[in-house]
Amino acid sequence: MKINFTLNHQPVSIDVPAGITLLRMLRDYLGVTGPKEGCGVGECGACSVLLDGLLVDSCLVLAPQVEGREVVTIEGIRAPDGGPNDLQKNFIKYGAVQCGICIPGMVLAGEALLARTLHPSREEIRDALTGNLCRCTGYQQIVDAIEATALERSRLQEQQKV
């Protein structure tokens, strides 16, 4: 069936079997491989995407469900120059990346949180990451990176107010 939606700020129209998941559509039909399949049952968050700004496991969303909606994958998270944005830079700076397979989901989980608040406590950051499993890092440097970005963005926001 034909599905029309916005992917990473661009309109997409694609014909796919009705029964496939959003994850499968992204990877197998659109060549968007940033989202990974880690478990297929919505436990690990490696396939995380933003659907209308909310963090979802794309393995649990059927492709037709995104009709008319906005999907952002890790490929859509960029600075204006096409390089890493501030959150991604902080993931690098704080040593939050090891094997990297969970990182697309972690960055999106961070963006989803920072869209809600720029003043999260470390506990709130940890809470926002519970749907994203990481086996390498013990999460600490991921929390560091998100915390630092929240601080930077909130300062920037205050400066813009003044």
Added chain:
Amino acid sequence: MSTYQFVGKSIERVDALEKVLGTAKYVGDYYLPGMLYARALRSEVPHARIVELDVSPALQVPGVKAVITCDDFVDHGNFGFPVKDQYVLAYQKVRYVGEAIAAVAAETEEAALEGIKAIHLVLEPLPGLFDIDHALDPNAPQVGPDRADGKHPNFLDMSPVYKGNVDEVLKQCDVVLDLKYTTPHQEHAYIETEGALAIPTPEGGVVVYVSCQSPFIDKGILQMVLGLDPARVRTIIPPVGGSFGGKDDLNYYTSAQVAALALKTGKPVRMTFSREESMIASYKRDAAHMHIQLGASHDGVLRACRAKHTFDSGAYASQTPFTAWRGSIHAMGAYRYDACEVEITSVYSNNGFSGAFRGFGNTEACFAIEQAIDEMADALGMDPIDFRLKNCLRLGDETPHGQILTQSVGLTECLQIVRKASDWDRKRTEYSRQAAGDIRRGIGVAALFHGTSLGAEGIDSATSTIEIENDHTIVLTSGLTDYGPGSRTVYTIIAAEELGVNMKRIIMLRPDTNTAIDSGPTVASRSTMVGGNAVRNAARNLAQTINLAASDLLKCSVDQLYRVGEDFVGPSEEVVRWDAVVDHARDMGLVLSTYGKWVAPKIDWDHHGGRGTPYFAYHFAAHVAEVEVDVRIGKTQVLNYWAAHDSGTVIFPEGAYGQVYGGVAQGIGYALLEEALYADGYLQSVNFDTYLIPTSMDVPEIKATFVQTYFSEGPYGAKNIAEPAMVPAAPAVLNAIAHAIGRRIRDLPADLEKVVLGEALRKKGSPVSCKIGLKTK
């Protein structure tokens, strides 16, 4: 303290950018034109004879292009080291649930699944062996291969350490404890499942991209089972999405399967596992049954230790003989004894199969001995840290193996650091006196020693190549894989340090058997020390050439040269750029391509007498965990955590901290949550909905400290970190739980039931999840 430009400085990981952008391509991200999808038919019974196997019906399924069995391989695809007991596809028998029997390549994943369902297979079930305590009974079902030496076919190996007469010394001890501990199988739970992609070459060879640890072992097995000469087989390791010891054997099977299918079809063939398939088919940390006798005198001096453990190797030997050996070396802990007797026996069973997993035998052994040490401190009425400090190994001591520790022994410092940082003395006293209640706190410690690199497991060396390209960049290789911990960054730091160039100038390649040189397996936390020394030697060799060119260009002697950034400066303050020096070196006809090798110091171990020098150095560490236990529901929350590691010099701090944080998190999972339970050979948890690993809420803020005792053989004095970071975590947490609730849990994991009831709540097992998991997408 150092005068280094890069070593020990805050450095960005070389592969972080592509990972945060989501552009890093893992095996499962490769989609090639005409690529076929492969799937394996896997055993749904734990032990059986293959009576009938007809794969031809699979070929009738639309979209199926090829199907293979063990008959498609040389000698039925037999491989394995140290015991050659494995087959790329099952031969005559299956020995565990999940063992691959045949493999199909098809145009779609759905067709591949239909293909394996169409295969005609008749299995004649054999009695299964599931209780390792009875593996060596005369009438036990035979799992291991026939053997001519008269030993029980289920016996795999026995690793001893002997010092003095334990019975004699125990008789003289004031306090003797006799304790039993068990640890379960543990799943590696890398977030990227197994996978491999094979591309046939026009010359009749094959290029394999595989998510594994050890490229040259993969290549060697492919050559052997496919009957191809070395020039026809190339293994490339793309980014690996986590491994922890877990991405060797099963990915060798997988790469051989896709390689054979690619050669048969002439098309690229990729196999990637579903999570269920990964959990069911993959090897685990061995389960262990451990028995410790410990003797001490009233004054708090440890006198004797006897450790008799059994490790469950499961269906195949894989790495268990080595795991058990490493376990045996560490089974008595980092302490001095008058007498010591360790015997670790490994046996076959039909409980999946066991292989390498972070800590490699010491994780299991340390769990037992570090709780036993705590129990002895309790029995003597001593503080657990005081008791450890009184008995632990120090510089100049002789270990129970007979090795004199001549350098880099930082255990006492580690213990003192975690004691102070955690406010141990106050909390220990306060929690010991807490009033009865449902919410209880405790604080516990564990100490660690962990032999660096391979030790007596085998020849221990690595080689790196280094070359300057036409654009003046430097291309560096290693035969070792960075599957997450950061060795590519460590190697880039080392090369930049030695050559005095910016790190951005260096391109550190991923392993490719056509460009890198065999450096042994990427295991045993050996990358920084062994691989790092190889890089250092390679870079030093290249630096000699470059310095020669610079001195020629600046018309001075090499020792008159100095460096300002990348530039070379001569005695007359004349400055020349790196690029100019490289160009001049080329004009001089100098070779700008070289290599460096490092061979570890010789070790000497008597495998029968249980004496000698098992490792050339040891990592030491101490961990403290502070927990809160809700005794009504059995829930343990780790509130705070302190880890001090004597890792030698830290080369890449962000990476080293990451290893500690991640290692502690895995250890907390092992302590509280994780059990890959086999019921009659069937794994009971086949995905993350039932096999729980720690989330961000289960892991506390961890305070890590490095005690950087200089190790003369390591690069810049470095030892290692990856495995040791995990090993002491579980006993530290369990010792804290014991402190909180006043009762010992001696069987991992300390889940809700064990905390509340003191024992596991066992339901009857079921084969259903395995059977469904092996036949669905």
